[in-house]
Amino acid sequence: MTPPTTPTRPGSRTRAVTRRLAGHLARGLAMIWVVTTISFVIIRNIPGDPVRGQYETLIERGMSPDQAERATAALYGFLPTGSLWDQYTGYLAALAHLDLGQSLSTPGTEVTTLIGSAASWTVLPVLGGTLLSFLLGVTLGVYAGIRRSGRLGDLLSISGSLLHGVPQYVIGLLMLAIFTTLWPIFPAGGPVDVEFTPGLNAGYLASLIHHATLPVLTYALASYGGWVLAMKSSVATVLGDDFILAAELRGMSRGVVFRYVARNAILPLFTILALSLGMLFGGAIFIERIFNYPGLGLLLVNSIGARDYALMGGTFLVTTVAIIIANIAADLLYAVIDPRVRTAS
Amino acid sequence: MTIDPDPAAAPGPHAAPGVRVRDLTVVYRTPLGELPALHGVSLAIEPGTITGLVGESGSGKSTLALSLLNAVQPPGRIAAGQVEIDGLGDVTRLGGEELRRARGRHLGYVFQAAQNSLNPLKTVGKQLLDLGRSHGVADPAALVHDARLLLDRMGLPGARVLDSCQHELSGGMRQRVGIMFALVLNAHLVILDEPTTALDMITQAAILRIIREIHKERGLTTLIVTHDIGVAAEVTDRLAVMYGGRVVEHGPTTEVLGDPGHPYTQGLIRAIPRLSGDIDAARALPGRPPTLGTVPVDGCVFRERCPRRMDVCETGEPPVAWLGDRTVACHAAGAAPREKEHA
Amino acid sequence: MTAATVLPGQPGTPGGGPAGVRRNFWRGVGRVLRRKPSRLAGVAILVMFALMAIFGPIVYPAVLPRDDDALYAPPSLAHPFGTDFEGTDVLALVVTGARYVILTGVVTAVITVALGTALGLVAGFHRGRWDAALMRLTDLQLTIPGLPLLLVLSTIWKFDGPLEMGLVLGLLGWGGIARAVRSQTLSLRERGFIEAARGLGLSTTHIVVRELLPSMAPYIAMNVLIAVTGAIYAQVGLFFLGVLPFESNNWGVMLNLAVFGGGALTSAAALPYLLAPLLAILLLTLGIVLVVDAMDEIFNPRLREE
Numbered sequence: 004m005t006p007p008t009t010p011t012r013p014g015s016r017t018r019a020v021t022r023r024l025a026g027h028l029a030r031g032l033a034m035i036w037v038v039t040t041i042s043f044v045i046i047r048n049i050p051g052d053p054v055r056g057q058y059e060t061l062i063e064r065g066m067s068p069d070q071a072e073r074a075t076a077a078l079y080g081f082l083p084t085g086s087l088w089d090q091y092t093g094y095l096a097a098l099a100h101l102d103l104g105q106s107l108s109t110p111g112t113e114v115t116t117l118i119g120s121a122a123s124w125t126v127l128p129v130l131g132g133t134l135l136s137f138l139l140g141v142t143l144g145v146y147a148g149i150r151r152s153g154r155l156g157d158l159l160s161i162s163g164s165l166l167h168g169v170p171q172y173v174i175g176l177l178m179l180a181i182f183t184t185l186w187p188i189f190p191a192g193g194p195v196d197v198e199f200t201p202g203l204n205a206g207y208l209a210s211l212i213h214h215a216t217l218p219v220l221t222y223a224l225a226s227y228g229g230w231v232l233a234m235k236s237s238v239a240t241v242l243g244d245d246f247i248l249a250a251e252l253r254g255m256s257r258g259v260v261f262r263y264v265a266r267n268a269i270l271p272l273f274t275i276l277a278l279s280l281g282m283l284f285g286g287a288i289f290i291e292r293i294f295n296y297p298g299l300g301l302l303l304v305n306s307i308g309a310r311d312y313a314l315m316g317g318t319f320l321v322t323t324v325a326i327i328i329a330n331i332a333a334d335l336l337y338a339v340i341d342p343r344v345r346t347a348s
Numbered sequence: 349m350t351i352d353p354d355p356a357a358a359p360g361p362h363a364a365p366g367v368r369v370r371d372l373t374v375v376y377r378t379p380l381g382e383l384p385a386l387h388g389v390s391l392a393i394e395p396g397t398i399t400g401l402v403g404e405s406g407s408g409k410s411t412l413a414l415s416l417l418n419a420v421q422p423p424g425r426i427a428a429g430q431v432e433i434d435g436l437g438d439v440t441r442l443g444g445e446e447l448r449r450a451r452g453r454h455l456g457y458v459f460q461a462a463q464n465s466l467n468p469l470k471t472v473g474k475q476l477l478d479l480g481r482s483h484g485v486a487d488p489a490a491l492v493h494d495a496r497l498l499l500d501r502m503g504l505p506g507a508r509v510l511d512s513c514q515h516e517l518s519g520g521m522r523q524r525v526g527i528m529f530a531l532v533l534n535a536h537l538v539i540l541d542e543p544t545t546a547l548d549m550i551t552q553a554a555i556l557r558i559i560r561e562i563h564k565e566r567g568l569t570t571l572i573v574t575h576d577i578g579v580a581a582e583v584t585d586r587l588a589v590m591y592g593g594r595v596v597e598h599g600p601t602t603e604v605l606g607d608p609g610h611p612y613t614q615g616l617i618r619a620i621p622r623l624s625g626d627i628d629a630a631r632a633l634p635g636r637p638p639t640l641g642t643v644p645v646d647g648c649v650f651r652e653r654c655p656r657r658m659d660v661c662e663t664g665e666p667p668v669a670w671l672g673d674r675t676v677a678c679h680a681a682g683a684a685p686r687e688k689e690h691a
Numbered sequence: 692m693t694a695a696t697v698l699p700g701q702p703g704t705p706g707g708g709p710a711g712v713r714r715n716f717w718r719g720v721g722r723v724l725r726r727k728p729s730r731l732a733g734v735a736i737l738v739m740f741a742l743m744a745i746f747g748p749i750v751y752p753a754v755l756p757r758d759d760d761a762l763y764a765p766p767s768l769a770h771p772f773g774t775d776f777e778g779t780d781v782l783a784l785v786v787t788g789a790r791y792v793i794l795t796g797v798v799t800a801v802i803t804v805a806l807g808t809a810l811g812l813v814a815g816f817h818r819g820r821w822d823a824a825l826m827r828l829t830d831l832q833l834t835i836p837g838l839p840l841l842l843v844l845s846t847i848w849k850f851d852g853p854l855e856m857g858l859v860l861g862l863l864g865w866g867g868i869a870r871a872v873r874s875q876t877l878s879l880r881e882r883g884f885i886e887a888a889r890g891l892g893l894s895t896t897h898i899v900v901r902e903l904l905p906s907m908a909p910y911i912a913m914n915v916l917i918a919v920t921g922a923i924y925a926q927v928g929l930f931f932l933g934v935l936p937f938e939s940n941n942w943g944v945m946l947n948l949a950v951f952g953g954g955a956l957t958s959a960a961a962l963p964y965l966l967a968p969l970l971a972i973l974l975l976t977l978g979i980v981l982v983v984d985a986m987d988e989i990f991n992p993r994l995r996e997e
Contacts, residue, residue: 034834041843048847164984168976170924172931173969176946180962249465252419253529254452256482263467270469288838293950307842307934308953315843322839330834342469342513 020338027334031327035170036095038323042316043094046079047087049312054079077105079313104313105318110287114317117302122321124194125287127296130217132222139223140230141272145265147231148238167228172289175221179293182217189217192295193232218294225286226279233275237268270341274333281329361677364569365434365454365537367393367416372429372440374411374420376640383640384540385411385424387593387649390668395434398563398570400584400601402577402616406638407590410460413541415440417455418447419608433537453483456530458523460541460573461498465526466514473510483533491532498528502558520551524558531562538563552664556583572640573672577620581605589613592638599674611654649681683689723988733981740975742971744793747786755779755787766963773963775948781967788940788968791853792923798857799864799922800915807865810909811872812899815880826873832866841925845934852939860922868914875907913986927972942968 046054054075061071076093085093085198097104103114143159150156183191190196194214199207241247242266250260288300297302299318306314361499368434369391375382377564386408401409415431430438436450451457459465465477473492480491496506506655509517517525523543530538540559542635544552560583563570574580580587581601588598589610597610608614615633635653643649651661658679666677698703724730757778772781813823840863850856879885888898904911929935930943933951937944949965 030830031665032833037831038835041840045847047845050847081988160952161980165973165977165981168920168980169973170928172928172946173972176950177967178966179950180965184962189400245459245464246467248419248421249459249526250467250478252417252451252457252459253479254448254450255478256448260476263470266469267467282836286838288842289928303839303842304932304934307846310844310846315846319839319843322836323834326834341516 014231020335023334023338024331027327027331031324031331034322034323034327039095039098039316040091043091044311046316047090052312053312061329062302077103078107097256098320103317106306106311106314108309108311108314114314116174116318117314118299118321121297121299121302121318124296125291125300128218128296128298129222129280129287131215132219133226133276135219136223136225136227137230137272137276140227141234141269144231144234145268147235148242148268149264151235151239160235163231163235165228166224167232169225170289171221171225171286172293174224175290175293178217178224187210189216194297213295214294218290218296221290221294222286228281229275230272233272234268234320237271238264241268266331270337273340274337275328277333277336279329282328350413364396364538364567365436366395367391367434367528367537367571368430368432369393369412369415370430370432372412372415372431373427374408374415374424375427377423377425378640380641382427382645384427385593385640386415388429389593389595391588391595391598393569393571395569396567397585397623398560398572398583400580400587401571401573401590402575402587403590405436405575406637406639408421409573409575409590410541411456411593412590413539413571416537416539416571417451417457419451419457449483451688452479452529452535453533454522454535454537456535456538458526458530458538458543460545463519463522463546464514465529466522468514471511471513472517475677476529479492479529485533495528495532498531499524501562502527520547520555523547523555527555527558527562531566531625533565536567537569537571539571539573542575543572544574544576545660552579554577559583561580577605578615589616592643594649594677595675596650596678597674597676599671603672603674609671609674609681610678611656611680612650613651615655650678654680700923720855720985723985727985730981730985733985736974736978737982739878740789740793740978743786743789745790747789751783751787755783759776772967775945775964779811781945781964784940784945785942785967785971788942788945789971791939791941792927794853795857795926796922798854798918799860800918802858802861803864803868803918803922804911804915806861807868807914808872808904808907810865811869812903814869814878815873815876816885816895816899818877822873825869829866829869829873832863833870836926837863838928841929842932842934845929849936850929856921856926860925861918864918864921868911868918871910871914872907875910876903879903879906909986913983916979916983916986918978923975924972927968942971 016075055237057078058071058075061074062068066074076097101115103118105180106112106114106117109117140163144163147156147159147163179191182189190213194211195201195207196210196214198208201207244267247260247264250263255263287298288304291298292304299322303315303318303322306312306318356438369389372386372389373384374386375384389408389412391412401412403409411424415426416433416439418426418431420426426440429440431440432438433455435456436442439447439455442450466472470478473495476492476495477488479485480488491508496510499509504521504524509521514522527540527543529563530540531579531626543559547555556579558570558622559570562568572580572584577641584601586599587601587604588595589604589612590596597604597608597613599609604613605617608617608653612633615631616642618631619633633653638644638649639654644651644666647663648654648657648661648666654661661677664679666679666681668675668677669681724734770780770782772785774780775784810825810829814822814829815821841859844859848859878981884902885898888902893902900955927941927943930937930941931946931950933947937947946965949961949968
């Protein structure tokens, strides 16, 4: 009798997952460090040195050097005087305390507050749009994968490639042109009509949904093609696997075989799902700009337009953190749903 | 033409069924057009026997095995001929639900790559229940019980195996799970495609023993596809030798191996190195086996490598000659006295 | 790459030898293109854009004429896509804008491929410490969100002209190719390819240039196309967002002015101004999708059987 391969004990699997998690966290921290360093270098190298300028303006207005220094530090996250190294460590220390500084364009407001309120306007539409396109794309992708040579399958693939290939802003602009100008059934911008009082009342919620429709649809259309293509190729791969033929030769019913194909094919897509949620924060920049939707992307664009560097650095950092979290989530998700993730790897 | 046995005497599904393959041609669609992988194959598998199907890779033996389930995979298709199975009729005419129900219930198939024949995401037990549901098994608990007995019988911890996923089982274990799936619905025609390839010698011997025992116990008709003459010699009652999409020799194993009639069979046996004896006595067959594209259209398919090639081999397809209890398809076999095998 | 292996004066035997292989390759290309006529259309589209980029600015005057009497004119024979807020012909804007857009794409592709291939080869070839360090760098490059980074960079760097723009995009986009080339190198290595070549006494340069690169060429070629599109989208997007100074003609500038500038979207009459550059991008995407589809089939023979 041949001995079985070392059986996976639940304990060792948990330990493996923990080890992976630790690796991810270490890499995530390294990335955060790189991104903050980039922000620091950029802010330090802005033409005209606004940090120094701010400091000197404040002194001219009669502040003591001490006060001026602190006021400037609050804005930019690091002291306007001192050596480069002191400035850098000061910047990192502030970040470690989750202090992203104060906004220049909205005086007196913490950057974290602005980011917090913008985040919900990004997260909900991104989530809604992605899930919508995931469900649609995966369903049609199964069809396209099974009927690879049919006319409808071809149509699904080509339309999928096209939607996947076209940049998000093209889709967004077309939606804008069609549904706000040619056939104005949706509002052109903003998150909600101003005449409604925020809260759980029908008018406000309806207006909210009305305004969110185009952004959500754009997110969905922009990512739909990717799902169709990914699912199609995943289905094609699984269909070639031996166990599918084996199931057919055992006389498994069509329903069972279909479930075998679908479940195995969808598995790698869950990883992409988690990743794409993170990546969509980048795509949010265009969609929020087009529909004037007050999320993180618009915040970043506006902060650059207003030369609000603390806000810019903070938004950039948060976007990166979102991607790091998505990476970790994707990996953990895979470990949870795929029984094959072994201790060895 | 064989005459069909009296239908009234035809055995029901729960006795060993006989199989009659007649003029079966299977073609594969390639860029060069449709090329035959099986060319007018006729073969009778007698009820209750273990028949071996041997040949080099590309000889069409797996295609023939799949044809018994009408499961030739695209781009291949059955172009002509019949596969008559007792209790089922001509399976090449079956389709849809009828065919699906026959597979698994009447025809047990142990997949060539049985190592990978399980859904990696589901436990063996869950896949067993899927099988039961697919075939309308009324009592799933009894099915699980049968499966466990079969697994225990094959020397596996049945209960634990049913709770395991594929990646938790070793190659030999998976192979036995594959055999369990082929038998658990009480199929009486069992086809094993390379059941022992990729297994170590010990496991291979164990699995062959199990196959033989269960075959006898349950009264099965068994077909074993293998490229390993040793395996065939060990378990089979009858042996069919395939070359270039044809059955070139078929008869009782002892006769075919002890006194091969076809020059190809002779070459095959001469090519086996013996444990005891001079390694130089093993002579490899010259040349290479034909592939789909290189099988000669006219004449004998083996003539390129044949030591006893004659003019007639260039043009005429060799007739099937009966030599006692067996058939040999060779121009030389009927005409010339057979060269005795020097042991 | 293949051309380098044909020795001068050595006639290629049909079906064998490098020349024969090459002839078969082109025959394969022909067959693949003929099988789906849409692919020929894809090639035609790409050729058309290339011609636009090369000859567009030559055909039109350096300063496009304005017609003050025809602001936002509807499409007509003289102006197939109407005119913009200054009365300039939209078609002329699209055609002359193609050079900036496509030149950036080409520069990006060259840098991406050169950098990605080199780093991927080094990592896959040397393994060990070099490999680990380079792959960390690649991971980093792939995870840092590209567009936000570009936006942030735009505050201190104006990316003047298509060359600088292409340089930036190339420096931010080599990760994918590097990873792919590395895994290809590793897989060739696993198959004993490199050891065998070493055993024959071939130099590392020879192995890389004559053996590794040709077998990866198809892979790299596909990535070139993908890099070109990525670069085109990114720069048009940057101009569209309006974070860069509008100093030259670019489709992104048109989009920006159409949406945020003249208020084109308040009246349907001005829509052609918005739609023309969008159409150009859609057409270019379609061309690239069709050509990539064809390349896929040429280089992955497995896909040929349906």
